[in-house]
Amino acid sequence: MSRRRQSRWAFWKFVHKRNPIECWPWFGALSADGHPRFGAEGTQWWAHRLAYESAHGEIGPWNFNNEVMHLCGNARCCNPAHLKLGTRAENLAQEGAAGKLSRIGTRNGNSRLSIEQVEAIRKDTRSSRVVAAEYGLEKTQVLRIRRGAQWKYME
Numbered sequence: 690m691s692r693r694r695q696s697r698w699a700f701w702k703f704v705h706k707r708n709p710i711e712c713w714p715w716f717g718a719l720s721a722d723g724h725p726r727f728g729a730e731g732t733q734w735w736a737h738r739l740a741y742e743s744a745h746g747e748i749g750p751w752n753f754n755n756e757v758m759h760l761c762g763n764a765r766c767c768n769p770a771h772l773k774l775g776t777r778a779e780n781l782a783q784e785g786a787a788g789k790l791s792r793i794g795t796r797n798g799n800s801r802l803s804i805e806q807v808e809a810i811r812k813d814t815r816s817s818r819v820v821a822a823e824y825g826l827e828k829t830q831v832l833r834i835r836r837g838a839q840w841k842y843m844e
């Protein structure tokens with residue numbers, strides 16, 4: 690079967706599926722602005738939109754009121770649990786929140802956390818107390834990061 694004729698749902702072969710709370714990175718083609726792009730059925734698809742549809746049903750073509758946002762701030766992520774349907778305005782606000790997330794550590798003194806460090810904290814199987822000490826955070830901050838609820842605490 691030629692690549693052009695393959696099903697859009699073949700996009701999953703370029704998604705590194707990890708556990709349900711982690712990001713599932715896309716390792717296929719990217720658009721100029723870094724979003725997952727997949728050619729199938731004679732056209733181009735956004736892989737993260739297909740990932741969202743696989744969990745929630747069809748959402749139709751993109752428009753400014755129909756945009757799949759990355760709650761994790763990782764444009765290459767295709768974990769449906771990290772995706773939310775929203776508007777362009779909500780998406781821009783979300784990206785601002787993701788930028789603030791990377792500065793969460795500054796509230797507690799000397800540490801700064803990158804998105805990668807936040808992911809590492811979520812993946813770390815050690816106790817929150819041990820992880821907090823390692824990153825110079827309060828245990829409650831680690832618990833918030835692990836719950837994925839830290840957005841609510843950022844101004």
Ligand SMILES: [Zn+2]
Nearest residue numbers: 712761766771
């Ligand atoms: Zn993600």
